[in-house]
Amino acid sequence: MLRTRVITAILLVTGLLLTVFLASKQVWAIVTLGISLLAVMEWAHLIKLNRTQSFTVVVMTALIGVCVLSLQYTVLAPYQTYTELALLSISTLFWLVIAPVWLGQRKACQHRFMMAILGILLISATWIALVGLHEINPWLLIGVIATVSLADSAAYFAGKRFGRHKLAPTISPGKTWEGVLGALAAVTIYGGLLCYCQQFSLWLVPALWLVVVFSIMGDLVESLMKRQAGLKDSGQLLPGHGGILDRIDGFIPTLPMILLSISLLHFSGFNVHG
Template sequence: MLKTRILTALALLACFIPALFYLDDVIWSWLMLVLTLLAFSEWAQLIGLNVNQTRLYLFSSLILASFAIWQMTLNFHLFFFHALTVFAVAALFWVVLVPIWLAKGLVCRNKIINVGIGWLLLGSLWMALVCAKRVDPWLLLIIISTIWIADSAAYFAGKRFGKHKLAPSISPGKTWEGVLGALAAVSLFALLLILSNAHQPWIILPGLWVVAVLGVYGDLFESMFKRQANIKDSGQLLPGHGGILDRIDGVIPALPIAILMLYIYHYVQAMV
């Protein structure tokens, strides 16, 4: 299983990195939309939509995203402004609602609410992927690398040292030792970035810690819905990893909020 997991990750990187740096922005947007629609189909399964409801969900998501791409080609700045608004709503959801939701073990089986949650979370991720690629592909690569490093470190540290459960009722396999291992690995990654003469190095370590913690929230939130749906993986598309949602669960909160925080930081810097 570990070998399969590693091979799949390497194959994903071999496809993702050239696409990130060499694809046209519009083509990138459509490619990311295809992957997002696959994630939407997995989310539809988690929240219990039937076949016709899933088709309607995917079709309406496609229409909304197509309109957004058209807007982006006409005026990227307007698209980015709308994206920031969506990121702000998503940030409130992750920072305010999700911790309470996880702590209380709440269950939401209302399909309309869950459809809206899917639009907010996966829609904000798709817009973040589009914006980050246009603004700074390296930023996108660093954030996604941080999530993958944290995820891998948490897996190995949890296997080797894990004793204290992080959230046993949601995801029994996750431990506090795994979280500490993830933060340690992310700290080393931050040190490498700082040593590479990164711009404004003092914000890198706390920034990547925030990304790693958000990744944990995303992982737990998806695990909660999988547990409610009584399934182990969101899909079987990625050997060794499960489905698309299983691979991107940590990126879903981290990327939109990271872009929002960076925008606010640079805006404040410009105002001072």
């Protein structure tokens, strides 16, 4: 299993780097929209939608993507920014307010329509963040992805080696507080190296801690949905990793939050483009 997981990870990283740095902005947007639609299909599977309902959810998500991409070429271009900020804000509000309560109560949401709309909004916001961060600077996007991926890997190995105290046993029995500490330690070293080599402010390190916290929250929310659906993985598309949602659950909260923060700083007069 570990060998398969590593091979898949290497292929994913290679494909990611090639696409991020070689593809045009338009190609990147289309590729990531396609991946987002696969994630929406898995979301629909988790909440037990039938085939017609799943198709409808995917089409709605695709329409959001097409509309966002098309607005920039029309007289309605200014509304593209407002639409993106609205989706990013909704996503951020969910992860700041609703997700912690949901995880605390561990209640199953039986309202499929509401869960379907939630999936459309959260995954659409993640896609917008992928496109937006790439447009600002591909290295910024890679840095964020590296942070979440490093935290996930460190938590996995630290939990396997030192895990004793369960983080959320009724949601995800494999996750431990030792794994969380391992993730924070790895990201602290990563952030410290970035600060030293790139002369970034040391405030980057606590910012990365927040990224770790919300990436874990995203992981737990997906784990709760899988447990309530009676599934081990969201899909079987990625050998050793499960489905698309299993691979991007940590990015769904973090990427929109980061782009929204950068956008707000930009509108406040800060130069975020270097």
